[in-house]
Each structure stands twice: as structure tokens, then as C-alpha cells.
Amino acid sequence: MDDKIVLTGIRPTGPLHIGHLCGALQNNVLVQNTYDYKNMYGMIADAQGLTDNFDDPDKVRRNVIEVALDMLAVGYDPDKTIMFIQSEIPELTELTFYYMNLVTVARLQRNPTVKTEISQKEKFANGVPVGFFTYPISQAADITAFKANIVPVGDDQAPMIEQTNEIVHKFNSIYSEVLKPVKMIVPESNMAARLPGTDGNAKMGKSLNNCIYLKDSADAVAARVKTMFTDPKHLRIEDPGNTKDNPVFIYLSVFAKPEHFAAFLPEYANYAELAAHYERGGLGDVKVKKFLNEVLQETLRPIRERREMFARDTDSVMEILRTGTAKAREAAAQTISEVKHAMKLDYFN
Numbered sequence: 001m002d003d004k005i006v007l008t009g010i011r012p013t014g015p016l017h018i019g020h021l022c023g024a025l026q027n028n029v030l031v032q033n034t035y036d037y038k039n040m041y042g043m044i045a046d047a048q049g050l051t052d053n054f055d056d057p058d059k060v061r062r063n064v065i066e067v068a069l070d071m072l073a074v075g076y077d078p079d080k081t082i083m084f085i086q087s088e089i090p091e092l093t094e095l096t097f098y099y100m101n102l103v104t105v106a107r108l109q110r111n112p113t114v115k116t117e118i119s120q121k122e123k124f125a126n127g128v129p130v131g132f133f134t135y136p137i138s139q140a141a142d143i144t145a146f147k148a149n150i151v152p153v154g155d156d157q158a159p160m161i162e163q164t165n166e167i168v169h170k171f172n173s174i175y176s177e178v179l180k181p182v183k184m185i186v187p188e189s190n191m192a193a194r195l196p197g198t199d200g201n202a203k204m205g206k207s208l209n210n211c212i213y214l215k216d217s218a219d220a221v222a223a224r225v226k227t228m229f230t231d232p233k234h235l236r237i238e239d240p241g242n243t244k245d246n247p248v249f250i251y252l253s254v255f256a257k258p259e260h261f262a263a264f265l266p267e268y269a270n271y272a273e274l275a276a277h278y279e280r281g282g283l284g285d286v287k288v289k290k291f292l293n294e295v296l297q298e299t300l301r302p303i304r305e306r307r308e309m310f311a312r313d314t315d316s317v318m319e320i321l322r323t324g325t326a327k328a329r330e331a332a333a334q335t336i337s338e339v340k341h342a343m344k345l346d347y348f349n
């Protein structure tokens with residue numbers, strides 16, 4: 001169907017890691033390469049990134065190019081996905097301002113994602129900036145500006161999509177039918193897994209120093225794997241082991257394919273056989289980690305090589321973003337003119 005418009009968004013607040021890879025990036029590339037859509041957009045959400053990093057503009061600036069490199073490295077194709085920079089589209093802030101009339105403070109306070117984020121951010125202990133508090137409204141602008149009706153996101157973004165649809169319905173019922181309702185799609189099966197950190201922490205995060213980055217060298221990946229947390233009760237090889245809360249096994253369940261077993265650990269046909277042996281006892285961590293390292297090296301090598309290729313020519317990457325941003329801006333300008341017309345804000349036409 002050619003009425004599909006897809007939009008994906010990533011905050012440029014740090015280099016992307018394997019959690020992003022299985023949580024979002026692989027799925028976005030799959031959508032890019034297999035869906036029948038009219039347009040697909042890949043937004044670098046720098047303005048949203050600033051809502052909790054406004055005191056560190058260098059960080060956001062630096063990570064726009066890092067994230068663009070990560071996107072290209074995993075297979076975003078600028079001929080298929082319009083890659084652009086959020087802050088370069090002033091129509092998005094304009095839309096946000098009009099949508100603010102359609103959302104109550106109480107509704108924003110109820111947004112579970114924002115609620116959790118606020119409670120976890122130490123720097124907001126003395127007060128939450130209005131910009132951060134209202135970012136779900138700006139996200140609704142990001143989506144509706146391009147008339148996107150499909151947004152591939154992780155589960156944590158469901159409340160944003162819900163709020164977007166509320167804004168769409170309210171706008172359409174008060175003014176006129178300008179905006180399109182949105183559907184979110186979450187990655188299938190184990191690709192949707194939220195990866196724990198290498199230390200076993202539920203979240204992989206830069207400040208926790210427990211990430212494997214897409215741009216990490218082969219040695220850095222190997223070193224991380226070697227020191228990974230496993231099952232602390234699995235002391236001797238004979239002991240039965242826990243695979244459920246064991247990040248080594250969680251990573252394998254996501255990334256290990258039958259061809260990895262065939263190439264590096266042919267005693268087992270698949271993940272289920274390996275996990276069963278570990279749970280039964282008789283399988284040591286060193287062997288499993290060695291296999292995980294092979295799997296991650298195989299997965300990350302082509303990504304790293306593509307990344308290095310693009311990183312040698314960042315001028316071309318900026319050109320990709322410049323071209324994409326110009327295209328995206330045309331679409332947003334069309335929407336804002338329809339929005340303003342519907343709101344009776346078109347004095348000089």
C-alpha cells in the first residue's frame with residue numbers, strides 16, 4: 001500500500017550500542033527494506049536530546065554525526081530513508097506550540113515514560129524543565145508533521161504514540177481533518193528484547209559503563225565479553241546454571257543464529273540445546289563467553305567496517321543529512337500550512 005509513511009527517531013545523546021541494535025535499528029532497517037511505503041523518514045532528534053541535555057550542547061552536537069554514522073553502518077539507506085536533523089525543521093517547534101493547547105498538564109503528568117524518566121534523573125531533583133515535561137507534545141509534532149502513520153518503536157514509546165493519537169483526534173475534531181492517526185509497530189519476537197548491561201544491570205546505558213557499542217573495536221568487544229556478569233551461583237562447571245538472568249545467555253538468545261553454531265560451536269544445533277546443557281550443569285562460562293564473542297564479532301564486524309568507511313568521509317554524511325533535511329522540511333511545511341489554515345491562521349493567503 002502506498003499510503004504508508006514511516007517515521008523513526010533517535011536521540012543523539014551517545015553512540016548507539018547493541019541494545020539499540022536489537023531494540024530498534026535492525027527492525028527499522030527491516031521495515032526500510034521490506035515494507036511498501038510512500039516515504040520513510042529517519043530523524044535524528046537533537047532538539048529532543050537537548051530537553052535533558054540543554055546544559056551540554058557539545059554532547060548533542062557531537063552525537064548527531066556519531067548517530068548518523070551508526071544509522072548508515074547498520075543499513076539505513078539514504079535512497080530509501082530520508083535522514084534528517086530535527087532542529088533544522090522549525091515547523092516542528094511551530095506545530096508543538098499549537099498542539100500545546102490540546103494537552104492538559106494532568107495528561108502529561110500521567111505519561112508513564114515521562115514519569116519514570118523524571119524520577120530517575122538526578123538533575124531534575126530540584127525541578128523539571130517545561131521543555132522536558134512537554135517533549136511528548138513535540139514528539140507528536142515530529143510524527144504528524146510528516147503525516148507518518150507508522151512508527152516503529154520499542155514498548156517504552158507506546159505512551160508517546162497514544163498521546164500523539166489523542167492530539168490527532170482532538171485537532172481533527174476541533175479544527176478539521178488534517179492529521180493522520182498513527183500506528184506503532186514493535187520489533188518482532190526476540191528482536192524486541194531490551195538488553196541488560198554487560199554487568200547484569202537491567203538497562204544498558206552509557207553512564208553505567210556496561211555497553212557494547214557498535215563502533216567498539218574487536219578488542220574492546222572481546223574485553224567486555226570476558227568480564228561479563230554471568231550466574232554467580234554457577235561456580236564449578238558441573239553446577240547447574242541459570243540462563244534467565246544471565247546476560248551472556250540473553251545476548252546469545254538474541255544474536256546467535258544456527259550458522260554461528262555450525263561455524264563455532266557445532267556440538268549444539270541451536271540456542272535451546274546450549275541453554276539446556278548450561279542449566280543441567282557441565283558447561284563452563286569460559287566456553288560460552290568464547291562463543292558469544294564469536295557471535296558478536298560476526299554480527300558487529302560488517303557494521304564496524306561500514307561505519308569506518310562512512311567515517312572517512314564525514315562531508316558526504318553531512319551532505320546526506322542536508323539533502324534529507326531539505327526534503328523533510330518540504331513535507332513539514334506542507335503540513336504546517338494545512339494546520340494553520342485549519343486553525344484560521346492564514347491571514348495573507
Ligand code: TRP
Binds near residue numbers: 045048142153
Ligand atoms: N523518544 C524517542 C526515543 O527516545 C526518540 C524520538 C523523538 C522519536 N521523536 C520521535 C521516536 C518520533 C519516534 C517518533 O527513542
